[in-house]
Amino acid sequence: MPADSADQKSEIKHGKGSKRFLWSLAIILLLLFTAWSGLWYYSYSTTQTLVDRIVAKEINGQKILTCHDQALGGYPVRLALDCSSYSAMDPATGWQVSGGPMQVYWQIHEPTRASIRTSSRLHIENAAIGQSLDVTGGMIKGSVLLAPPDHVQTVSLEAEEATLVSNDPFIGQSLGTVKADRLAFQLSPTAQSNSDIELSLEASELSIKQIPILNGEIKFTAIGGLDALMQDRNNPAALWLRQSGKIANIDGRLEVGQKTLKLTGDIAFNQAGLANGILRLRILNPSIETAKVKQTLSAERDGFNGPLTGLQLMGKPIRDGDLVGSEVKIKLVNGAMKAGFLPLGNLPPLR
Template sequence: MPSRKRTKRNTSRRFLLFALFIVLAILVYTGGWFYAADTLERRTITAIEDINLGQQNVNCEEPTARGYPFRIGLFCRSVSFENAETGVSVNAGAFRSAAQVYQPMRTVGELDSPAKITAPHFPPVEANWDNMRLSARLTTRLPERVSSEATNVVLTLDDDTRQPIARADSIQTHTRQNGANVDFAFIAQKLSLDPALTSGATIPALDGEVLLSLDDGVALLANARNGLRGRSGNVQNLRLSVAGTEAGLSLQGPIRIAENGLIDAELRVTVNEPQTIARLAGDLFPAQRDQIAGITSGLANLGKAPTLPVNIRQGRVFVGFIPLGRVPPVR
């Protein structure tokens, strides 16, 4: 009998010690989580203050860390960005991010619409979307990767008319470090423009894709006060096509921006179904309709997807030896 009582007492003692260990572990974990949350909030405020020392102004209204117990992320009631030098500003709704506590450098997030966008020489625009998701792989300095995807995007004039000017089924952006360079991607599906933006011409819905690499882009992003002048890169693919068809054009080639802001580039342009593209381009740019027709008249004899050189010299655009126009200098 005494041995049974001792066994029961030992079992009860082990159970009590185990329960105390669990409680202690929960308390330690909770303290660690709230310490990390406080650190996240303070680092966010410090990072914003550092950015705002220059010509840019970034704001996260009421930054708060949430997600206990298994996640941790930053919540902002609203977010905004303003560049005093370029005059571009963006004000959007609430921002929410989350990461697993065991993998805090991989985070996902959501951004609420609407976003009000202003830029010089353009009327103010309001952007709305059904859902915008973001993801990032963070490092101690710059993010290694950042991606976003918004669905059912509608751009509307931010004035009394509230006129929709463009819409798209989805818009994606992707940025990643590639050694010292930075790769960018922009993808739009079924982008349609209001005829008011195309001089009354009705343009079918378009699919677009831009893939480019910026030389020494990591150094440029690390110091946002540096501009694009004196920079070079490579257009890996710039494709614009009529949604649901093969008609479209794509271009590739190196590009450089001189110190005076003028562009130099050696590009190769491939045109699928030249007659269709010539008709659409003529509707978009009626003043250049004859030039466009002259360029494309001989392309039909070269097949359904001919390729031709397009060179930009100090901002002047040439298709072969034929001048096509000028590209304004980059600021």
Template sequence: MDQAAPVGNVRRSRFWLYTPFVLLLLVAIAWSVAWFAIRNRAVDALDGWLAAEARQGRQWTCADRTIAGYPFRIELICNSLDVRRGVVTASFGRTEAVAQIYQPRRIIAELAGPLRVSDGTVAVEGSWDLLQASVNASQTGLQRLSIAADAPKVTVTGLGTGELSGSGKHLELHVRPNPSRTAEQARDVAASVTEARLPLLDALIGGAEPTNLNADITVTQADGFKGGTIAEELELWRGAGGKIDVLMLSAAKGARRVETKGELRLDDQRRPTGRLDVAAAGLDGLIGTLTGGRVGGNILGMLLGQNPRAGTAQPGDKPRLAPMPPLRLENGLLAMGPFVIPNVKLQPLY
């Protein structure tokens, strides 16, 4: 007859059997408590930031705000997002912002359209298929802002020169403080648009091909938005001595290509002024049009056109860029080398 197992041994074996599940349950409870504590701290921090923004004159409105993301993230959801400062208003559709609880200063956001911005005179409307943004911050402030949009479209009205519109296949924008030019309050900006459709550019240089645009610039005296109209903001920037260092600005439209470097600012009459070093190919028709077929314009047109050996190039080859005389913007006039382009007058921007 078999003997029964000792009771003490049975109890010990069951204890170790259930111990992992008990520990897992305790960890889950502790993690849940920690997440809700972090969530409450995030809500307090958000409310504090909104209050600080209000003191600076920026009023943010997050409609039907929801905080979610359990167990590893903090998600902020707004059915619509609006901001107002002074006479300027901006609004987005549904907005979702996400931060990992172990990396709270890196925020990923997805914003739905439409975008509407207005200062009471100028209005901007934008739409897209997908727009995502990321914000990297530290205790000292913003470190980097990045935006990517698929199929962006934008329309600008109220400028006094008619409606401006444009669209593209993909847009990217990156902004960061320039660490070596903090005294100038400089911001580095890198932007690109692929397959852009710009009616104004089509009318200027001809051709219906899409345009690929790339820009790498540094803007000084970019210390933030004050809440005035676009004209007021530009005047504050001009008065502070702001300028744009064009490290590289390039455009490719079919066989037409141009690359530009230089510096731009606004003069006392609010007109663009500065100097640009240009290399181009395939723009001979543009200069001929601007100069009305004058001799100097024809020479420049020849320089801006295909190089003399372009006829022997293989199909699909890009024309070589030819360095041009410096492009000068002075006193409302546009000059290239010794030639002033007679049919171009630079108007005040505001």
């Protein structure tokens, strides 16, 4: 057989094999595309039914959730619900959250986690008691993780370039307008017990009236907090004080000017809302090896430097990684705070 004829047959056979492979690949991709589209449409239909049911729900003639100009889309990788404006109300307590526009979205592979984004003002109000809080930010993001069937497992909220303004006279006089480059909050049941709540707060460049700029985070566990919240939404704090009033596993880190503060301990509130317990406060500075020379101090960032240095001298010398300083034991008795014999003021009662 001539060599040319054998080569031609080989090329024809190779060409047919390549075409079969391409056709097979195309069919597989088409099947995958069809299956994914079917999954997305099923999720879309299920979610649209859920959204319609929630939006239609009323308690005592009051709508729980309003989403104006709602549109559900997001194909192919997620589901996205757009609202030109929204409001959500808890008729049991009278609290209402409103704002807009807003987008809520779910990933197809994680339908129990809803993420929320908005760049508009968030208005929180209780008309019955005349209190309101406005939160503005370059971007406000939230997340809700659900556990079947309708149990909220985790709630988080984050605001960038945030400003908080409250009409409450006590908050206004003591805190003024609160500003921060970033504020974050998370609430979830603990892994050990579904009756306890773990809360965490984070802030960067936090500015509060008459207080130096702060950076840091704190987390703690409210023992029995979730039970109280589920049993009495009108006044869960009062019920929690009667049933538990215990705060455990406090773990905080705060940067104030040149100093780093670390706080640990447990406290318990009596039924009058007054705190009792022992806290351990570490007041730390950079070690000589890592310290950066700062020519001048400013009240904006270093306003607590003097009092903290004085308190630091009363503690036990310690080293904490690259930081050095002292640990001070703070005792709380019915809201009154003392470090040794030195009074540090009083915590207001928890209401």
